[in-house]
Amino acid sequence: MLAIIGGAILPICEPPYTGGVIFVDKGKIIGIGREGDIPAGAKIIDGRGKYITPGLIDAHTHLGIYAEQQAWAGEDVNETSQPVTPGMQVIDAINPGDVGLADACAGGVTTVMVAPGSANPIGGQAAIIKTRRQLTVEDMLVRRYAGLKIAFGENPRRVYGKHKKMPVTRMATAALIRETLLKGREYMAKAENKERQIDLGMEAVARVLRREMPLRAHAHRADDIVTALRIAREFDVDIIIEHATEAHLIPEVLAERRARVVLGPHLITRSKHELNERSFAAPAVLAAHGVPFALMSDHPVVPCAFLTVYAGLAVRFGLGAEQALRAITLDAAEILGIADRVGSIAPGKDADLVVWRGHPLELTAMPEWVIVDGYVGKVSREQKIVSWEPWAPATR
Known part of the structure; x- marks a missing residue:
């Protein structure tokens, strides 16, 4: 399981909020909860101070x-x-x-x-x-x-x-x-x-x-x-x-x-x-x-x-x-x-998510992590994905 903690979550389908945790497993968003709900052994992306949007x-x-x-x-x-x-x-x-x-x-x-x-x-x-x-x-x-x-x-x-x-x-x-x-x-x-x-x-x-x-x-x-x-x-x-x-x-x-x-x-x-x-x-x-x-x-x-x-x-x-x-x-x-x-952050949808440094509509904003079907890509300062980690991928 992957947990993205903290940060300003912009679900699109509902108003923005802070302090939640997005849970991802088998390529899907399986829920949104609180930090205290994170199970042992989950991989963690620290989104504090960041913005999180759907892909x-x-x-x-x-x-x-x-x-x-x-x-x-x-x-x-x-x-x-x-x-x-x-x-x-x-x-x-x-x-x-x-x-x-x-x-x-x-x-x-x-x-x-x-x-x-x-x-x-x-x-x-x-x-x-x-x-x-x-x-x-x-x-x-x-x-x-x-x-x-x-x-x-x-x-x-x-x-x-x-x-x-x-x-x-x-x-x-x-x-x-x-x-x-x-x-x-x-x-x-x-x-x-x-x-x-x-x-x-x-x-x-x-x-x-x-x-x-x-x-x-x-x-x-x-x-x-x-x-x-x-x-x-x-x-x-x-x-x-x-x-x-x-x-x-x-x-x-x-x-x-x-x-x-x-x-x-x-x-x-x-x-x-x-x-x-x-x-x-x-x-x-x-x-x-x-x-x-x-x-x-x-x-x-x-x-x-x-x-x-x-x-x-x-x-x-x-x-x-x-x-x-x-x-x-x-x-x-x-x-x-x-x-x-x-298109939105909701349980049951594909785990396509972006963790941003800065609000995504600001010119200076940059993706830090890009997640596609549960595969996690680390983005460099040159806006290139330097590695993919299959932390919570979809099963094919």
């Missing part, structure tokens, strides 16, 4: 499939041989040894959603993984089918328009997505036909139509966001809006349609037209209108390892500190559909 969650990255330092050799994010590729799965490209995953873990980010890129109107299936390095990606998986990536706006038009290949316009992007969803309906209608040939792409679309996974819609401009919501309503499917750069211009629409949003990244320049309305105040605006949202790094666009910095910037521009932390923990978990396992 952070980055709700949109390209970690492991868009490797740093490798240029073309490490770029497996977009299959641009054709514009509609729903059968692609990111788990077939994730490199567990990607340095970005190691950096993210040392920064306290223990769970990430990895998505295909946005070159294609339909790009493939996302996955959710833990960031502690394992021998295979299967050992890191939280959810294999985390959503079907679709993309609106400039990116598909730029990639295919220069070749005079559909989609050249926003109309064509929407048409390709609708056409594929219609084909999915037809495919499902033939499910009892023994002569039906299995189609990997249509199997992915069928998961969306059965609401087994959502559409994950890359959309920056307000009109693109509304188009994505329109298509989701037409086909009665679940959808999450990703990036949502102009979401703060239409918060009433998002609230009325009960949209969920993964915002960001904000710490970037206005590098293309659809980013012109980028606003650091967007999180505060959505919060004021009751729109559920999480924050993202979009790694490698900005480093995943500094997710708390992006949350802190949202606080600078009007978001409450409590909600900023929720946007990279419990709210992110709820949007990803994994809140039963991660």
Whole structure:
């Protein structure tokens, strides 16, 4: 058993408090008690003078499939041989040894959603993984089918328009997505036909139509966001809006349609037209209108390892500190559909925890210990994990 004693505990699911003990065994949080309850023989992490949070969650990255330092050799994010590729799965490209995953873990980010890129109107299936390095990606998986990536706006038009290949316009992007969803309906209608040939792409679309996974819609401009919501309503499917750069211009629409949003990244320049309305105040605006949202790094666009910095910037521009932390923990978990396992400090949840020197939203804060599934990582002053101790690991 592992006991983390003392410190300011930020459970996220309830108000902060000090002086408690978090008990971990077999990769799970098994309880929160008092120092006098520590059993003999328990391993101890001294959290006094520190802050303890759940492991952070980055709700949109390209970690492991868009490797740093490798240029073309490490770029497996977009299959641009054709514009509609729903059968692609990111788990077939994730490199567990990607340095970005190691950096993210040392920064306290223990769970990430990895998505295909946005070159294609339909790009493939996302996955959710833990960031502690394992021998295979299967050992890191939280959810294999985390959503079907679709993309609106400039990116598909730029990639295919220069070749005079559909989609050249926003109309064509929407048409390709609708056409594929219609084909999915037809495919499902033939499910009892023994002569039906299995189609990997249509199997992915069928998961969306059965609401087994959502559409994950890359959309920056307000009109693109509304188009994505329109298509989701037409086909009665679940959808999450990703990036949502102009979401703060239409918060009433998002609230009325009960949209969920993964915002960001904000710490970037206005590098293309659809980013012109980028606003650091967007999180505060959505919060004021009751729109559920999480924050993202979009790694490698900005480093995943500094997710708390992006949350802190949202606080600078009007978001409450409590909600900023929720946007990279419990709210992110709820949007990803994994809140039963991660996102808060509560009995029964995965033992994903971070012990911080300083409040995590302060620029000077640093993780001292990062715990993933009960494995304890010691973090150096250079924010690198220098060792892993299997004090209370999950049984595999």
